[in-house]
Amino acid sequence: MLSAVRPVPTGHGAVGAGMANASSDHRQTAGLLSTRLSVMNNALDGKVALVTGGGRGIGAAVALRLAQDGADVALTFQQNQQRADDVVDQIKAVGRRAIAVQADSADPAAVVAAVDRTAGELGRVDILVNNAGAFLLGPLEQLSLEEFEQTVAVNVRAPFVASQAAVPHMSAGGRIINIGSNMAQRAVFPGFSLYAMSKTALIGLTKALGRELGGRAITVNLVNPGATDTELNPADGPNANTINGFTALGHYAKPADVAAAVAFLASPDGRYITGATVNVDGGFTI
Ligand SMILES: NC(=O)c1ccc[n+]([C@@H]2O[C@H](COP(=O)([O-])OP(=O)(O)OC[C@H]3O[C@@H](n4cnc5c(N)ncnc54)[C@H](OP(=O)(O)O)[C@@H]3O)[C@@H](O)[C@H]2O)c1
Numbered sequence: 001m002l003s004a005v006r007p008v009p010t011g012h013g014a015v016g017a018g019m020a021n022a023s024s025d026h027r028q029t030a031g032l033l034s035t036r037l038s039v040m041n042n043a044l045d046g047k048v049a050l051v052t053g054g055g056r057g058i059g060a061a062v063a064l065r066l067a068q069d070g071a072d073v074a075l076t077f078q079q080n081q082q083r084a085d086d087v088v089d090q091i092k093a094v095g096r097r098a099i100a101v102q103a104d105s106a107d108p109a110a111v112v113a114a115v116d117r118t119a120g121e122l123g124r125v126d127i128l129v130n131n132a133g134a135f136l137l138g139p140l141e142q143l144s145l146e147e148f149e150q151t152v153a154v155n156v157r158a159p160f161v162a163s164q165a166a167v168p169h170m171s172a173g174g175r176i177i178n179i180g181s182n183m184a185q186r187a188v189f190p191g192f193s194l195y196a197m198s199k200t201a202l203i204g205l206t207k208a209l210g211r212e213l214g215g216r217a218i219t220v221n222l223v224n225p226g227a228t229d230t231e232l233n234p235a236d237g238p239n240a241n242t243i244n245g246f247t248a249l250g251h252y253a254k255p256a257d258v259a260a261a262v263a264f265l266a267s268p269d270g271r272y273i274t275g276a277t278v279n280v281d282g283g284f285t286i
Pocket of ligand 1: 052053054055057059076077078079080081103105106131133134154179180181182224225226227229232233
């Protein structure tokens, strides 16, 4: 994820300012796999999922959870091949097929190629999870046009292009699940103009595609995480106490908490939910 964080005027800092080390997230992913194994089910048997940005963080948790529920999974990454390969190994360990595809979501041709490779190697595409995101923060006057374009390319254009490429491979029961942000619903910190703008666009995309694809029994939904313990926004970061204070539950989500909502929307039980926004934010937006 392209992540540039500048100081913002109020001294809140920014959500992603502290970066946890890679090994702690890796341990978290491994631990997550072992705890989730106890609830494996077969709701997604025979399905194929593509998760963008699935090498770590929320995307890795989603990829693992969908595999534990029965799906074969393709995941994309930007640069961390090893992390993506580790997730692939964990998916294979639960008996599902998995591939890792290097595909920068800022590059529309790479996004389309990732969809086509998923369909080519895994046979179909039933579930698309648009998770990869750009997180570029800063005061209005300091944000550049390049950062504007990068944010829109990754957070808005890529979900659009991936949906466009995936839908022809989907049959009735297909699922598109976009990963937005609580910042689209409640802008409590300064410095989030690009990020909040781009994640808010996903609300409109989700509703419009939900309407358009409903006749083909394909659902389209948006999951808006709140603060979630990843390398982007570690739960022991410098701003965590402030963020926790805005939630009702008083703590960060685990990536598995977001993955659980995605898995429900992807499952047959989610069949009558479309165009919806599901907040997984511990009450941040209430
Ligand atoms: N964590 C939070 O508190 C939080 C809150 C609200 C919303 N979200 C949203 O949740 C999503 C995942 O966030 P996260 O916290 O899990 O992030 P993360 O820990 O930084 O993980 C990002 C993952 O996405 C991949 N990625 C990043 N940019 C990409 C690009 N341009 N093309 C392809 N892959 C890319 C990374 O690949 P590499 O490993 O190769 O770099 C990595 O696998 C994002 O859309 C984010 O906006 C997160």
